[in-house]
Amino acid sequence: MKKFFYLLIVGAVSVYGYFWFVRGIDLFKGEQVGIDLPVYVYADRPAVKTGGYWLRATPMPTPRSEVGAAAVDGRIYVIGGRDGYGRTISTVEVFDIFSNTWSKAAPLPEPLHHVAAASVEGKLYVIGGLKGFGNTPSNTLFIFDPVANSWRRGESLPAALGAASAAVLDGVIHVFGGRNALGSLGVYYVYDPLRNNWVTGQDMISVRDSLVVELIGDKFYVAGGQAGNSLDALATLDVFDTRLNEWDVLEPMSTRRGDAGSAGIKEEMYVMGGQAGTAASDQVEIYDPTRHNWRIAAPLPTPLHGFGCVTLNGRVFVIGGGKRVGWSVTDLNLVFIPE
Numbered sequence: 001m002k003k004f005f006y007l008l009i010v011g012a013v014s015v016y017g018y019f020w021f022v023r024g025i026d027l028f029k030g031e032q033v034g035i036d037l038p039v040y041v042y043a044d045r046p047a048v049k050t051g052g053y054w055l056r057a058t059p060m061p062t063p064r065s066e067v068g069a070a071a072v073d074g075r076i077y078v079i080g081g082r083d084g085y086g087r088t089i090s091t092v093e094v095f096d097i098f099s100n101t102w103s104k105a106a107p108l109p110e111p112l113h114h115v116a117a118a119s120v121e122g123k124l125y126v127i128g129g130l131k132g133f134g135n136t137p138s139n140t141l142f143i144f145d146p147v148a149n150s151w152r153r154g155e156s157l158p159a160a161l162g163a164a165s166a167a168v169l170d171g172v173i174h175v176f177g178g179r180n181a182l183g184s185l186g187v188y189y190v191y192d193p194l195r196n197n198w199v200t201g202q203d204m205i206s207v208r209d210s211l212v213v214e215l216i217g218d219k220f221y222v223a224g225g226q227a228g229n230s231l232d233a234l235a236t237l238d239v240f241d242t243r244l245n246e247w248d249v250l251e252p253m254s255t256r257r258g259d260a261g262s263a264g265i266k267e268e269m270y271v272m273g274g275q276a277g278t279a280a281s282d283q284v285e286i287y288d289p290t291r292h293n294w295r296i297a298a299p300l301p302t303p304l305h306g307f308g309c310v311t312l313n314g315r316v317f318v319i320g321g322g323k324r325v326g327w328s329v330t331d332l333n334l335v336f337i338p339e
Helices: 002-023
Strands: 052-056 068-072 075-079 092-096 101-104 116-120 123-127 141-145 150-153 165-169 172-176 188-192 197-200 212-216 219-223 237-241 246-250 261-265 268-272 284-288 293-297 308-312 315-319 333-338
Touching: 068 123, 068 308, 075 123, 075 308, 075 315, 116 165, 116 172, 123 172, 165 212, 165 219, 172 219, 212 261, 212 268, 219 268, 261 308, 261 315, 268 315
Parallel strands: 068 116
Antiparallel strands: 052 333, 068 075, 075 092, 092 101, 116 123, 123 141, 141 150, 165 172, 172 188, 188 197, 212 219, 219 237, 237 246, 261 268, 268 284, 284 293, 308 315, 315 333
16 A cells, blocks of 8 residues: 555656656646746836847647747748657758747758758758757768748768757858767867868867857857756857868856857847756856957846747847756747847
8 A cells, every 4th residue: 555655656757747847837736837027028118128139920820849949031930849748750840030929841861859050042951950858969960941931951961969069150050069879079070061061170179069159240159058067067159260170268157058049239249048958048148259258148037948040120029948957848939129
């Protein structure tokens, strides 16, 4: 009898934990938790915070986290991720910033989460990613044609990886870091869409996955991430000078975090949200490459990690993600408008 009672308690706690941490639902109150936003997000006249103000756009149809995102021809593509049941999905949804509406695109050829995404010359490139509950890394390169609404395979990555970050310089895609089955990586790969081939660049100074990267001028700024798991979150900032072909170490952020988002605005790098340890973050920090320092900006309206972050038309779109570490998901579509 005691054994049955013990199993009953464990089962009840497990069920409640699943609905709270994964689905974001409080079973006692019968309501969704964790996505309440400040009043100013809904204001008719937005309240200006430090560095700008936040608005709430039409929510994403499929709540999810650990997504990839990139803009193609004025539309934001949110790619794959994990749904509220923890399943890896192949869903691709498209947000039109002018009509504030969503539509569906052809799904990924296979379900993936933690993909890197970039766009070049009207095409969407989805690089690597992780598969399933086992986080199996992928070496795939999927290329999407929005006109034909179809996918094709490009040249495979030199090695399987997920949770990398990508940026574009002169029509060439630069991919940094990531992880494979053994842990975090310090790799740097470069893909030329015209030649459909990969070359290996100079490894990063430190291994990391779930990092962010922004191109400012002719330099790539690589910030945060994690070396193994969220308990090993990093605050480090490294820069790669494409002219000198060398890395350098810069002043770190004030907070350690991985799985964050980033934006390049007015020749500065914004790092938003993320996670460290067992908590998601709402922290926003701005790096000024001319002064070589960080400053704190107004936080995200809610702690968030694993979201899509895209800069388009001078605005930053923060889409999806989870408020709690794990498989929590949201349908959030937040817009940051700089001052």
